[in-house]
Structure formats: structure tokens, C-alpha cells
Amino acid sequence: MHAATDRLEFAPPPTPGLLHSLALAVLAHAFLLVALTWGVHWKRDAISVTAEAELWSAVPQAAAPKLVEVPIEPTATPVTPKTPVVTPAPPTPPPPVPQVQPSPPDPNIALEREKLREKKELELKKQQALDKQRLEKQRLDQLKLEELKQEKLQLEKKRLQDKRESDKKAAEDKKKAAQEAQRKETLQAQEDAKKLAAQRKANIERMTGLAGASGGPTARGTQLQSSGPSTSYAGRIRARIKPNIVFADDIGGNPAAEVEVRTSPDGTIISRKLTKSSGVKSWDEAVLRAIDKTEVLPRDVDGRVISPLTISFTPKD
Template identity: 40%
Template sequence: MNTAVLRPPEAAGIGRGLALALLAHGLLILALTYGLHWRSDSSPAFEAELWASVPQVAAPREEAPPEPEPAPAKPEPQAQQRAAEEEAAQQREAEIAIAKEKKRKEEKAREDALKLEREKAEKAEKAAKEKEAKAAKDKAAKEEQDRKKAQDAKDAKAAKEADAKREALRLENLRRIQGMAGGTPGSTGTAAQNAAPSAGWVGKVKGKIRPLIIYADDGGANPTAEVQVALAPDGRILGSKVLKASGDAEWDRAVLRAIEKAETLPRDTDGRVPPVLILNLRPRE
């Protein structure tokens, strides 16, 4: 490819401009040379000394007065007005910023005070609730303690009355047994013999009590529990107690629980029920 085709065309008049530039430089050089040599003088120089009769002080050299400093340019009225407006605007902005900061601090102080008041109120309410709950708990505990004491007293009284009743029945039974054994002086002994329970009645009583006994029999020992049962005339069981322990506390408790579950015992063949009954019960008979 021909690179001459891509070269831009030469500017017209470039030779004329170069010639003018050279001419101007030559004239400048001539002017400088003339300025350096126009005061040159080749005449001979003479020296002379002057003496005065009275010494005279040379007059001070005259110095040119200092040039006055230029006065500062006075700003134009519009520039002064703009500067004043800008200064006023800046001052207003500063005042607004100060007012906002002051308002923010006041609001924060109010919020902190409200928060502190709320925390105090919550703490006071919590303390009051805790105090109320503690008082209610103490009251409930005291009422439960009083109720338990009253129940214990009631149970103790009932147990004492039951013991007294059982003791009275025991004594009555003993008197009857003594009467059945020996009778009264001058009697024929028929009443004593007729008052004794029939031979099959004790078996009927054990037959009702034994199915109610819950006892884990390990097949080892065969303990005997001797218990006394107090009965009402209609056969109701009034109470029971162990006269002679079997040596197995679990068997003794099982026998007493079974008697309590029975509630009543069957009547004898003649329709009577002795007031006191003594039973000997074993796990295996």
C-alpha cells in the first residue's frame, strides 16, 4: 500500500511563514547589538581632585518616596449582599443545628427518665406480686398445717374412741367367755353352752376373709397371726387389731386389710353374732 496517499496535504504558505520568522529574528539581533554600542566613546578621560577650605557634609542622597500601597478593592454591593446572606444562612443553619441537638438531648433525657420510671414501676410491681404470692403461699401452708393438725387430732380422737370401744368389747367378751366357761353360781350351764358360736361359724368367717387377703406367699414359712375382731350385733365389723404378731409384718397387715374390706361377717346359725371374735389365720391352712 502506498503511504503517500494516507499523508495529509501540506498546509499552504508554510514557506512564507518560515521566511518571516527568520527576518524577525535577524531584526531583533541587530536591535540588541545597536543598543549595546550606541553609548561607546573613544575620547581620553581626565582625573581631577578638588579641595575645599572647610569640610562640608555631603548632602544626603535623595531617595524616592515609597510608593503608596494600593487601596484594597472595595467589594461590589451585590457581592457584599451575597456574603451577608451566606453568613446569615450559615448562622441560621448553626442555630437550627444547635436547636435540634438541644431538642434531641431533651427528648433523650425524657426517654431515659420514662424508662427509669417504668423500670422502677416494674420492679415495684414484681416485688408486690412476689410479696403477695409469698403471703398466699404462707397462708396456704398455714391452712394446710392447721387442717393437718385438725385431721390428726380428729384421727387421734377417733382412734382413741375406737380403742376404747374395742377395749370395752374385749372386756365384755372376756366376761362372756368367763361366763361360758364357768357359768354363774347355781346355774345349769345350758345358757353358757348355748351362747358359744357353732362349730362351722368360724370356718364361714375365715372363708369370707381369706379371699380378700393379698399376700405374696413365697412358700417358705407359714406364720400365724392372732387377731381380735370387734363386731356389732348385726355383724358389722367395728374394728380389728393384732393380739399376737406372726413375725411377718406384711402378713399381719394383709390380714387386717382383708378384715377391713370384709366390712361385715355372717351371722351364726341361730342369727347371733358375738361382740368379739378371736381368729388365728395362716397363709396355708
Template identity: 35%
Template sequence: MTSATLRPPEVAGMGRGLSLALVAHGLLILALSYGLNWHSDSSPAFEAELWSSVPQVAAPREEAPPEPEPEAPKPDTRAQQRAAEEAAAEQQREAEIAIAKEKKRKQEKAREEAAQLEREKAAKEAKDKAAKDKAAKEEQERAKKDKAAKDAKEAKEAKDADAKREAQRQEFLRRIQGMAGGQPNSTGTAAQNAAPSAGWVGRVKGKIRPLIIYADDGAANPTAEIQVTLGPDGRILGSKVLKASGDAEWDRAVLRAIDKAEVLPRDDGRVPPVIILTFRPRE
């Protein structure tokens, strides 16, 4: 079988019927329009109200059902979360800024306090140094005064000692002359001179001088006055410096030489108990 044999047969006069229906409807519309215009009247109209003898309650008006409220849009949770995160981040930044400012303020305060302490320490050290310098200066002045007083005292003592030694020397000379039977400054005519002879003094010094060990530099010629105590046999019992030469080394050298001599020669069989000798490096 072919496809043409399966197709249903076409309806006869379909187009003609549709055309007739359209014509009939058009005529009906024209008739209605003419009827409405023919009965129209432009005279004034009157209204009358009719009252019922028995009052009647009017039926309530039917109210239209309320329109449903629009459904609230669902919140965007993702946007809210993002806004919350941004707000939290902003708060975190503000907190960090506040913490940084507070930390900087504390650091500046600590630096200022450290600088103040350093200034106070420097001022205290300067004050202490000034006080120490003043005390040291006062101590130096006091030491100078003490040294000057000590030097003056020592000079006075040395002068007094020299005067005392000179008095002792003169006293010894008088005693020697007295023991020899003479008087000080006497011009008597005794058979024998009480003082040691000049030749004997030379022999005594001639025995002692070779024993003196002294490095003579030739710059000065100091004079040492030595008191020597002798026994009856001429033995040296002791010696001491009556008048220093100013050269302590020369004085010690003379005393050592006298000790080495041990015994001095007699003066015509006599030996004075005390004799005063003077020694110079160059005589």
C-alpha cells in the first residue's frame, strides 16, 4: 500500500462554509449597531428614589480578598557572609592599628624615660666629679700647707741641731783645753800646750785619709766635721758627724775610714779623749 491510500479524504465545501459564516456575522453586527442608534434619545432624564415601607438592611458589600503580600526576597547569604568578613577584617585592621599606635606610644615613652635617666645620670656624674675635683684640690692645698709647715719645722730643727752641734763642739774644745790644764782663749805661758800639736793632727789625718773610699767627681769640695772619741792608748772608741758636709756619701765614707783605722798614734805619749777632725775630698 502506498501513503496516498492511508490519508483520510478531504472534506468537501470547507472553504465555502467558512466564507458564509463570516458574512452572516458581519450582517448581525451591522443590525445591532443600527438598532442601538435608532432608539437613542437626548431628552433630560429624571431620577426617582423608591423607599420601602419596611426598612431593609443592605447586604454588606463583598470585599475583594486582600492581595497576597509579596514574598520577601530571600537574603543573599553569600553577600551577607562576605559583608561580615569585610566588617571583621576592618575591625581587625582597626584593632591592629590601635595596637601599633599604643606600642609606638609606649616605645616613645620608654625612650623618653631612658633619655631622662641618662640626662640625670650624666648630671649626677658631673656633680660628683666636680665635688671630687674640689675635694682633690682642697686636699692638694692642704698637703702643700702641711708640707710647707713640715719643711719649715724640719729646717728649724736642722738649724737648731746645727746650733746645738756647734755648741757641743765649742764645749768639747773647752773641755779638751780644760783637761790639758789651760783655759779657753788663754794666752798663758804653760810649759806644755794643752791642745794637740799641729803635727799630730796631720799624722792622724794621714792615717785615716788613705782608708777613705769615695768617688770624687770634682764638682764640689764638701767639708765634714767628725768627732772622734779615743781611749788612753789611742784606740778609737766611737765617731759621729758633728757638722754634715751636705754630701751624705762623703760623710759615710769618712766614718767608715775612721772605723777601719781602729787606733790613732799618740801625741808625745798623750792622747786626748776627744778630738774633732775636718775632712775634705781635696785638701
């Protein structure tokens, strides 16, 4: 059973309409047989044929030479028998055409057809499923494309809105900057006007107070008295502090140590601070000890003591 099934799997499919064709062929042969039988019977009844036949030599023969006549005895003349009339026998009717009985259906063929039908149905279902999937994919792609278009439109709309907002903000910032610049210009103009008024007032006061000025004949200041020390004041301070410096080391060069000194109005030293080292620690310490030992600085020519005051000390001054 399995061998026949395997063989029929690769056999060509049976011709459709086989039973119908066989039935038509059987009917046509039956009709032909009836027609021939009726025709032969009609001819046999209507025609009676009588025929005569003579026998002749089938092969031509040459005549013999003429004989010398010899008297012979008279004999009886032979009578040639007549050829009997032969009546043709009636034609033998053709044998009846055997009717072809349709063979019973082969169960293997039916099973093969059922398999083919199921296979076609399965292929049809697969094709329908593929078509459905393809249509669904096309629908999803279309939906995705529409979503992308909507997102692009939203992004473009948001970009335009952001651009409008940024332009609006830039315009507002520019307006604020212009207002701020105008305000600064106004303040600067007011400040300049105040400075100009103060300078004018100072000029007036200077011109009215020149009589009470304390500067020398060559002085070129504008105040009633100088705020800085005189040219000889630094030398006087050095002369006061230098005797108190105790330093016996031999150093190369002439390094300077700068010290800031703060005093009270009467010249008493309040504090001192090394602002610039000479590079020689022993010299810096000797200068600071000498300032501490001095305690009080002399007054300037105008009776004032400048504070704070920066003094420079060198070993070979």
C-alpha cells in the first residue's frame, strides 16, 4: 500500500472526465452496431443477385503446328458442362462490440486526489495567510508613516514656536539692553555733571584759599598744605633708626630691606612690617630690632608725623 502510494505521488494526475468519456464511447459504439445491423438486413431482403461464371485459362498458351489430317473414326462430341450459378452467401455480421465496463475506482487514486485536494487547500490557506500578513504589514507601515509625518509636523511646529519665542526674547533683551545703556548714559551724564560741579567748586575754593597755603615758593600743588613728607624727612628717620642697627656680618652687594611703619600722631611707633626682604635674613632682623628700639619717630618740618611710612634700609648706605 505504501509502495503504491509513493509511486502515485510522482505520477501525473488522472485525466478529468474519464468516466464521462468512457460512457460516450460505449454509447457511440452501440449506435454504430445497431446501424450496421439494420443496413445489412435491409440489403439482404431487397436484392437477389444471380451470377454466372466461366472458366478460362489463367495463363496464355501457344497453338501447336497443324497436323496432317488422318482419317479418324467418328467419336461422340463431348458436352461442355455449364458452370453452376453461385449464389453469394450473406455477409457475416460483424461481431458485437464488447461494451467497456467502467473499472471500479481505485482507492489509491481517490486517496491521492484527496491528498492533492488537501495540499491545494493548505497552500491556499498559506497563501491567504501570507496575503493577510502582507496587507497587515502594509497597514502597519502606513500607520507608522503617518505617525512619522505627525511627529515631523509636531517637531516643525515646535521649532517654529521656539524660534518665535527666542526672537521675542532676543528683541526683549535688546530692548532691555538699550534701556540699560540709556540709563547708564543718563547716570554717567549725571555723574559727569556732579564731578564737573565738584571740580568747579574745588577750583573756586582753591582760588579763594590760596592766601593760606603752606607750600614753598616753588610749590605747584593746589592744597593748603602738603599731605606727603618733605624731601628731608626720610633722611631724618634713617638718621634716627640707623644708630640702633647692630649688624656685623659681611655681605656682598648692598641689598635693601623695606619696612612699613605705622605711628600715632605724636610719632610713637605702633607697628612695623617687612614689606620687601633684602634676601639676607640677618639684615632684615637687625632693621626690625632697630625700629623697635627707636620707639618714636621725629616730626616733619610742618610738625606732622606721616603714617604709614615705608622706609628702605641698606647696609652700605
